[in-house]
Amino acid sequence: MPLFASAFLLFPIRPIQCQALPLAKTYSLAKMVDMKITIWEGCDLTVAAAIKFFVERSSPYSIFSRRYPILRLIQEVIDPAVADYVNSLPPSHKDYISGVNLGFSEVLKKLGLNVVAQAQRLLLRNFVLTLDQQTSLDKCFTATIESLIELVSECASKRPKKSSPAKGVTINSQRKLGYCEFCGNLTEFSKLISEISEFVANDHEFPVHEKQVLSHRYCSDHRPKLTNGLWNPKYRQGKRSLEQFNKELIRLRRQCAKPHKANANTGNILIDTYFHEWMQGQTLTPADLDKLRNIARRMVDSKFTDTKKKIIILKHQGFNQFETAQVLEKNHYTTMTKQAVSKALASVRKEFYI
Known part of the structure; x- marks a missing residue:
């Protein structure tokens, strides 16, 4: 097993099953409230079907809900497909999946969704650089793991339809979270929620009027107006381009x-x-x-x-x-x-x- 895997995971994961999925496009997008899950072309049919069924049932589920915990839905819907796929893979490929000896949802529960997503992405990159020969098995493996990474990443940020964005936050939870419209930075509002969620900052540290003026469309570099009230040239440039x-x-x-x-x-x-x-x-x-x-x-x-x-x-x-x-x-x-x-x-x- 690649040495750097242990830096992220104490348990090696196992794959999920792969057969070519004849999608019309490179990938399909399944909506989850305000989220999207990417199913890669070539993803295993069983796993792809499980992800689609997962999306259909996911509306009330989130990592914050006690009544509808999303890990329970993953265990019920995704675990069986992942287990079948793992059993179909040769040992050489199993080394590139985190948590081999545990169920998919169990690894997520023990290590956390974001940690597993990051570790699996590194393992997949190492697979592409070392073992990948572009055979049908390799292509299917890559597509399936990418689809699962997308699933885990999206589930990590999924919130209930009615909730506060983070514990103790007293601002509108229905404002859009995500990237700036002009670049890859988080919007000002999303960055605030991220800092509160990671305990970098506390909600009471931000005055109410400051929360209200944070943009949910642009980052601090591309916000329409500067702190002095003048129009931001980077915003204008981003708008034009x-x-x-x-x-x-x-x-x-x-x-x-x-x-x-x-x-x-x-x-x-x-x-x-x-x-x-x-x-x-x-x-x-x-x-x-x-x-x-x-x-x-x-x-x-x-x-x-x-x-x-x-x-x-x-x-x-x-x-x-x-x-x-x-x-x-x-x-x-x-x-x-x-x-x-x-x-x-x-x-x-x-x-x-x-």
């Missing part, structure tokens, strides 16, 4: 979903190839939504245009600056000179080079 931000985010998520082939679906082969090659040097998964959102934000803010992506991939393929300009002019209808290529390369952030 929102469409491009969402476009880049979709491309990144598509490529993360199928990292072994060009899957950004941009409509241009060079741009698709760029995302594919660039992603090979990363350790990102669709579950790393905060990181993907921040990457998309940096792409937009640094004006990393599609033309620059084409230049980067052509450079990676061995073309010099003069040849790159010729290829873009002849085949991609982009007016370009050697000097323009040089200037474009100089403006690209180092993190976006291949």
Whole structure:
């Protein structure tokens, strides 16, 4: 078993069963009150069906409810599917699942949902880097574990329909929680709830008027107005570039979903190839939504245009600056000179080079 697994788990987990699931899209989204669970394409049929049934029954359940504890629902619905899948896997794959000798819900109960999600994500990354040969079994394993990670992560933040966001909090619990609309940071309101939940701060430390002005749509960097009352230039920039931000985010998520082939679906082969090659040097998964959102934000803010992506991939393929300009002019209808290529390369952030 990988050595770093013990840093997160005292008990090794076992997998869940996998067969190809013919989904029309890369993944399907099942709504849970204000949550979504991602079922990956290729996820085991039994596990996928269990997750869908789980979603149908999940409305009153949460980690905070005594009457409807979500761990009980996991035990009733998810545990049997996970156990069947674990029993179908070879020993080599079982080493990459946390809590092998315990039931799925029992591991979550003993270690906590967030800890298990983080540990399993590290184990899965190690599997991809070491054992994964892209066989049907490997693809199914990855898709199933990703689906379970998504399930656990979403359950960790699920609250009852009527509740306070955290113990002792006296503010409106129905306000939206999540990421800033322009990046991967938590909104001001979500960050407050997170700090209270983690006992970093107490509810009484925040005056009522301060709670009321916290944004549930934007982080502190992108809030519409600064503390001095002036309009925030970062908000205006984010508002102007929102469409491009969402476009880049979709491309990144598509490529993360199928990292072994060009899957950004941009409509241009060079741009698709760029995302594919660039992603090979990363350790990102669709579950790393905060990181993907921040990457998309940096792409937009640094004006990393599609033309620059084409230049980067052509450079990676061995073309010099003069040849790159010729290829873009002849085949991609982009007016370009050697000097323009040089200037474009100089403006690209180092993190976006291949």
